[in-house]
Amino acid sequence: MPRMLDVSDAVRAEIGDEEADRLLAGQNAPGSYDCTSCRTPGDSEQERTSTVLFVGDETAVLAFAHAGCLPSQVVQVTEEQLQGAVRSIGGEAAPAAGQHAPQAAPEPAVLGVTSGLVLIEGELHPALVVEPTGPIARPGTTGGGDDFLPLLIEQGFMPATELASVPPVLHGWSVLLAVGQLHAVLQPGPNGSQPVAWWQAHQPLQVTDSWRAAANKHQQVLMFAAPVGSIGRQPREDLLRDALDKAAANGRLVAAALPLAGT
DSSP: OOEEEEEEHHHHHHHHHHHHHHTTTTTSSOOOEEEETOOOOETTTSSSSSEEEESSSEEEEEEEEEEOOSSSEEOOOOHHHHHHHHHHHEEEEEETTTTTOOOOSSOOOOOOEEEEEEETTTTEEEEEEEEESSOOOTTTOSSSOHHHHHHHHHHTTTSSSSSSSOOBBBBTTTEEEEETTTEEEEEGGGOOOOEEEEEEEEEEOOOOHHHHHHHHHHHEEEEOOOOTTOOOOOSSSSHHHHHHHHHOOOOOEEEEEEEEEEE
């Protein structure tokens, strides 16, 4: 039976007409699936379903989402994020045509994201603190270096030596919040195209009412990023602030204000 699939022109261009036609004919598409956005069950025989192609440096993975959650699109992600998505999506994802499934490899570094409120100039601001689980190397290089902060500075993030003022807005980037949950941090697409996910939650992250209220008030979220081992998982916001202050004083913190997308 033909599936109720949406295959966008961008996805078709990546996977080819033959593979797209097979999907639309129901040959390679699953009947039931877990939505890659909301993670609840879907059925491509009963409801509109979007094909979402996650493209990394070496691998592409085709996933499925409720059409009401995500449109059919190509999402550029890092290879590390894609490996995590493969583990998260599991049986619902299939390697795209012409691509190789990822081979077993040592656990790659992934981005840990913590939300919290940060007091700056007497006012509470919603913040995201990003810290990888391991060193981040520059794409295409080998070695034991950590280029996480230099890569972000090249994207427009500013070194933060103290948390005395709100960092400048980084235009083109945004934080996607929907139905009170954190979905992604978006960055500008290549050559002025639509934004793509720099970080995407495998499952939307719940944020507190006070965090969401502050985000709606300011219409922006402060993002702080530090190399592995700088912040850690802090159980309370006061401890998180102490860790941020220490990382800033040690020259191990970058920051930017990202406009809010969604509510």
